[in-house]
Structure formats: structure tokens, C-alpha cells
Amino acid sequence: MASISSCCNVRKKIYSMVLDRFEKRVILITGAVLSLFIFSMLYGRSKYNDLPECLPFDKAYTEPKVTKLDDKTYQVFAVAQMWQFQPSQIYIPVGSEVDFFLTSKDVVHGFNIPDKNVNLMAVYGNINKQTVKFDKPGVYKITCHEYCGVGHQNMQAEVIVNDPAAKP
């Protein structure tokens, strides 16, 4: 296998000593499979860009808030605390893009919207950010999935994305 020798002869010697043809085939197959996985991951990264953003801490994010920037763009300052999310019901028109800014008032909490692949940790003194587009109407649950004390199993909030056909 890959050794760090400098001389070709020594390398050939090591090669012929340690590798048999089945091992060679398996190395090639493994290399191909790993390359496929890594390529897929990097492709997914570039297309979806959904690793959480790094933001410097600012006290402004510790006040829960929903802000409408325009018809299709919203900002939510989500604050996790023992044992609720604030705001706990977020109303968003269908088709809008939401920037979630997340922090915690106390211990580490999770912030999981499974239907939209939003999966963030809320940490005291840190700000986490992810952008989500809500294309379909429905109620999207936000679940805390990191143990945060005795009330952890009660911690769930909702994003309510309205149905455009519904009467106001």
C-alpha cells in the first residue's frame, strides 16, 4: 500500500511483498467508493450550502423576534431556553425564505426541523444560523433533541406555513 519511500526500486519491492492481486482490486474498489462518497458530499455542500453559518455573538440575537424583511424574506431570532423555544409559533407565508438565528439562554439545546433538514445546536454565548425555504404549506415542528434538563421532552415549537388557498 502507499508507502513513503523515495526510491522506485524500494517501492516496487515493498509493493510486491505486501500486495496480492485481490488486495489490489479491493483497494481500487474502496478508493472508487470513497471518491464517490466524497464527491457526493462536496457536491451536496456546494448545491445546498446548509452547514450552519458562523456568526459572532451579539446580544441583539438574544431577544426572540420574527422580522419581515419583504414579502418573501423573513428573519427569525429563535431563542432556546429551558424548556421552550421563543417564539413558539412562527407564522410564515408559503414560498418565503427564512433566516433562523439561534442561541440559548441557558444550557445546550437542539433545534431540529426534520422535514426541512434543519439541524442546529443552540449554545449560550454563540449564534447559529441557517436559511430555509418553505415551499409547501403545513405545520413544521421544531423539536429539541439535546438533553436539557427535566423538561426536555416538552420542548417543541412550530413553524406554520400558510396555505395560499385558505381564506385570510
Next chain:
Amino acid sequence: MQLSKSLKRVIYWELGIPLALLSIGIYHGLMQVIYRAGVLQQPAFAKLDYYQGLTLHGVINAIVLTTFFAVAFGHATIAFFLKKEPNKKLAWLSFWLMTIGTVMAAWAMLAGKASVLYTFYPPLKAHPLFYLGTALLIVGSWIPLFDWSRLYREWKRENPDTKTPLAVLGTLVNFIIWFVCTLAAAYEVLVLLLPWAMGWKTTVNVTLARTLFWFFGHALVYFWLLPAYIMFYNFLPKLAGGKLFSDMAGRIALFGFLLFSIPVGVHHQFSDPSITKGVKIFQSLLTFGVAIPSFITAFTIAASLEYAGRRRGAKSLLGYFSKLPYLDTNRFLFAYLISGLFLFIFGGLTGMVNASSELNNVVHNTAWLPGHFHMTVAGPVFLGIIGMSLYLYSKISGKKIFLPKVAVIIPYLWVIGILIFSTGLSWGGLIGEPRRTNLGMTYLNPKDPLFTPEWVPTTLLGLLGGTIMFIAGMLFLVVFFGTMFRKATQEAALELPVSESLHNERRIPLFDSFKPWLVAMAVILVVAYVPAFMDATKNPGPGAPQFTPDNPMPVQTTKALSDNNAIPDKTAITIAKE
């Protein structure tokens, strides 16, 4: 090989104490699935609450059992293959530190003062004895490495041209990984958490604590796994009736683990704030790298088993699988190892999913995770630990196995349990079921507004699988302690089923010395982790005060903190009033 009385006793206690504690550990495993399926819809049962039980389950099964076993098995392999016994005083010192530490942590957990789970993330605070106890357990486990290294250097001087026995290489690599990664955990516990828990420091940098923990936490799983790998390479081929396809492959895999076990910890923090995307992606790629030694092992062991099967008369392409000694009570260790290997196929594949920073968004902190790790740590690691504990104890003490027919069936029963359990948890995780949650109180309680019917079938599968696992685990404890309480009727000696090599592979100095690999390991660690630690120290804002699991208000210290008033991290001696 004849062992001294002292070494025998150290090994007996280091095997026996964690296995006795395992009764508590598996009881809480069963309780988990009972609460999560909504069979119990309350916070506690028999005076132990859910999260306390979960902490006990994780700490006993994943930290105490695994560490004690690694040390005991290490003593056995070093003594057996180098024909030199570890120093008596150091072995007992190590034992006592580990045991006293365990007792401290166990007290804190059983008293309900450390319901923080085995990851103990701040700012959830545990009783100081929990942190101190864990630190002692870890420091106690460092001592053997230094003693064994001394013995190894002696042996090398006496045998300059002989290949280091593969099992010895494995034990030393494993403990080097352990020592390096636990430095971060020791720093986190002794410098960040203990002073803060005692009230001497007012705040803690949570992200830094998490980053230090996961520097330790991922390498921890390889510390668990490598003893099982040592058994796969060194014993499984012989038990199967065959030979090891390539000893060299084992060495390459071990050095691969040395390089890649630690610099991948940030893949547990893909969802964390303040760690930059570059660090996350780089460590994600390195995680695909740490899969390579496992692929090497899969091929080499499968090839070794094929050789064994063909020697027993197998002709067709995959027919050799049917010719292996699955139910031979005289080689019960084969059953434990092959079952572990089988589960690891699924454990490894689900692990590859977790390595991807993209797929992480789907699975992080869902039930998928315990689904995955019960096919790894509760797969080859657990089965290797219990199988080898039984084997070692029986050989060293000269006692015959109690209920050998039961002993050989246990691993297969365990496999069935795990497959059902992990199917339920993996499926549940993919539809949003959270881990570390007392589901029975809300999400699995039909009378509660948060009731989620989609998780009923998944948690029922978990209940069924968990019950089967519990039965298998209890049967094992009966077999092990039944063996322990018998009289000795055979010759007491340490024997190990050592495999011969199929190919005559010459000694290659590069794969028989540590220095070049340690240098490479250090370089990769610096490149992977210095940026991560810089992120964890520079990016976060104020540190956090203490919180206990039952109270949203921070614990009041005499230097009281209000929510908006961030006091920078000063080492001030304050007296904590609780």
C-alpha cells in the same frame, strides 16, 4: 503461560467489577426502551429518573466497562506475547485509581447529582465528585501505557529483528491514541469544568468544552474498537480453523487508526455554532479516511474466514460462511467475534452516513445515532468484551465455563435483539424521533398534545429489540458469575488462540516502528485541530453560568450573574452558594 497471583488478581477484579456494574447498565438500557415506547409515561421509576438512568447507562457501559476491559486485556496481551509481566505496584495503582474514580462518579450519579449524561456538556452542571471521579478513572488508565512501553522497549532490545507481535502493536497503538485524546478530556474536566462547578470560576466557554470533549470523544470509540480488532486479527482466524490472510494488513490498519482516530472529532459538532465550515469539511474528509482501516480489516478478515471455510470443504463462492464453527461450545469465543463482525457491517455503513456533513442534517441527535452506535459499541465492542472476559477468566482461573451451551447462544440472541432495536431507532431517527428524550411522557403519550403517532412503530421495535438484548445480557451475567463461583477443575494458565499467518510476510521496519507514525499523527492533529480550537476560543461570546437539570435559573454564586451581564472568564475565588 503461567501468570503470577498478583497479575491474576488484578485481571479478575478489572473484569469482575465492571461486569457487576453492567447489571445496572443493562437494567437502564431496558428501562430506556420501556419509557421511550410509552409503556411508562412518567419521569421516574423505582426512585430513578429517566435521565439519571440514561447517565448511568452511558457511563457504566461505555466508559467504565470499556476502560477497565481495555486495561485488563492489555495486561493479558502484553504478558502473553512479550512473556513479561507488568509491574505489580503500577498495575495495582492503576486499578485503585480507576476503581476509586468509578466509585466517586457512581455515587454522584446514583445520588441524582450528576444527571448530565455521559457527555456532561456544560453549562449543565454535575456534582464535583462526578468530574473528579471521571478524571481519576482516566488517569488510572494511563499508567499501564507507560509500564507496557518500558516492557516493549526491553523486548525490542532483546529481539531486534523480530516483528513486534501484532497484538502488542495493537495494544500500544490503542493506548497511545487513548492517552493523547484523554489529555483534552482531562483538561476540559480539570481546568474548565471542575473549577466552574466548584464556584471558583464564574463562567465556562461551552463551545471550547464541547470541542475538547469531542477531541476525546471520537477517539474514544476507537479505544473501544481496537481491542475487538486485535481479537479479529489475532484470534478469529484460528478459532475459525484457518489462518490470518495478511498480518501486514493489520499493521497498516493499526497505524491508519493512529493517524486518523483523533483529528475527526468535529464531525460530532457539524451542527454547532462558532466552528467554521472549513474545519467541519476538512474533518469530514478525514473521517472518510478513518474508514479505510476498517475496510482493510473487513477484507482481510473475510479472506481469512474464506480460507478457514475452504479448508473445511466449502466449494462455492460464498459457501464458506456455512462451514464455520458457529455453535461449537469449545470455541464459544468464535460466536462472540463473528456476531460482532456481522453487526459491524451495519454499524460501519451507518457510521459512513454520519461522516458526511450533509447527511448530518438529517440524522444529528435523532434516534438514528443510538441506532448506529448500538451496532458498533454494542456490537463488536460489547461482544468482544464479554466474550473475551469469559474466555480470559476461565483460562486464567482454571474454571470451566458455566452453562457452555447458553454461552454460545448468547451472541446470536444479542444480534437478533440489536437488529430489531437498531432498525426501530434508525427508522425513527429518519422521521425525526429525538434521542436522549423521555418520549413516554409526551411524544409517545396519546393523551399529550405533543403525541407523535409516527413514532409508535419505531419505539415498539426498540422495545422488542431492547427486551431481547436485556435477556441476552442477563444470561451472560449468569454465565460469567456462574463461572466465577465455581471451583477450579482445569489447569490455570493464560492461553490465547493465536492465529498463524497464511503468507510469509517479511518484517518491514516502517510498519514495525512508532516514530514516523507518531510524527505524522502530530502533524495531522495540529492541522486539523488548531483552527478548531482557535474558533472555539475566539468566536464565542460570553461564557455560561452553572445550571442544574431541574432549574431554568442559573445557580446563584456570590458573584451573581444576570442574563445580559457577561462577566469575562476570571479566575476569582468565590464561594458557590447553592
